[in-house]
Amino acid sequence: MIEEGFSQGNSLLHRLDARVKILWVVLFSVVTAVCDQWPVLTAALALALAVALALALAVAFMARVAPRELVRRLMPVNLFVIFLWLVLPFTVTGDPSFTLGPLVATRQGILYATQISVKSNAIVIALIALITSTSILTLGHAMHALRVPRKIVYLFFFTYRYIFVIYREYIRLKEAMKIRGFCPGTNLHTYKTYAYLVGMILVRSSERAERVHQAMLCRGFRGRLYSLSDFSMRTADMVWMGAMSACVVVLGLWNG
């Protein structure tokens, strides 16, 4: 489920105000997403990798695991990128580069796909480096402090809290199926059973949601959640924010 392996630590990156991290990642993502000059994109990727490296070095006990872990976490985004590679080189018009049967790949198409790969990886690496060094809890509170709409923050918290409960329910149902000799195969019985499983999880989750809401009502909930935590900017946070934002601004200006 949700692992927070990177969130334990006491480096500069860990102690950084979570609001600063979120703001910087947003700034970095936007600038990287709109840049189209190769040197700028390379620099953006390097910057993201540098931040990730700082985290990997900081989480000493994970130093050896970190590169593999980083690659594992990059997998989902690169799955999408693979699909782009399957399509873009052959659909963007331009100078032909090579042919694959009846398909003609263009130089422009290949460059475009490469650009998207670099951009998305740079953004996700920066995200992993900064966001995973924060506990989910702090992240939620930081979002609240940054005036992210309350409903989104609650959704975030509730997802974090109940995904485990729902997962346990899923495991229980699956085990109950197994114990009665269920063996998944490619047949209608399997599809039907899985449909029941999914349906049952939905029903249970919805009932659970209702009970949680009732329990909240019993404790005087009137549609407002209050946060117990405060954030305070320290000099280190401001220096970091200033320096790192300057880097991003330079990237943006360089791109022209």
Place this chain on the structure above:
Amino acid sequence: MDNGLIIHMQGVSFAYPGRGLVLDGLDFSFHQGNRLGLMGANGSGKTTLLRLIVGLLKPLSGRIEILGRTVKEEKDFVRVRERIGLLFQDADDQLFSPTVLEDVAFGPLNLGKTREEARAVARNTLQALGLEGFEDRITHKLSGGEKRLVSLATVLAMQPDVLLLDEPTTGLDESTETRLVEILNGLDCSYLVVSHDMDFLAKTTDNIGYMSDGKLSFDEEVVPHTHIHVHPHGRYTHEHSEK
């Protein structure tokens, strides 16, 4: 509020859609200082009764008076819930905040306390239940027994006049159950406990009501008692009565 009458139900009936009456003209009075147990077969309406009291369900007919006022609509029950706390059967329903402290402070914050006050109340409540050091624990990573005690803390932090407990001993090991007995006996609060556990009710309540045929009756002749008995597997650690 004559002689401390807190809950007064008259002729209350209730049915779930598509099923017969669960409660059928039920009468029930609960006074300040009462410590009542509630037994009855599965499906006899014990949980339904608790839910009606805090307004999570609305009766088909009958009258519910709480603290001297007739309660009917959601807004009436908002006040009721500030005075009457309900401990749910499943602690996972009750604990929704990421950390223990936040969850315990949730009720006090809703009651309009400041963050500092809420934090202080939460800390004191945890301490009173012997849960010091749990403040920053992640709620979903607690053990079953810990979850139950923390849930109790979340309700007690609202400093209710009456506590409703729905099968509080389900899934608890004996040492946690003993702890729960001690906690309840040390409480300066009236309560109503639904349980199937006669030993537990005997240790924590003064009188036990029985639900059957949609009604609640208190048999004055039944006196809760503890007894020591002999049975196979007796050598394994377990508790039936004090020490």
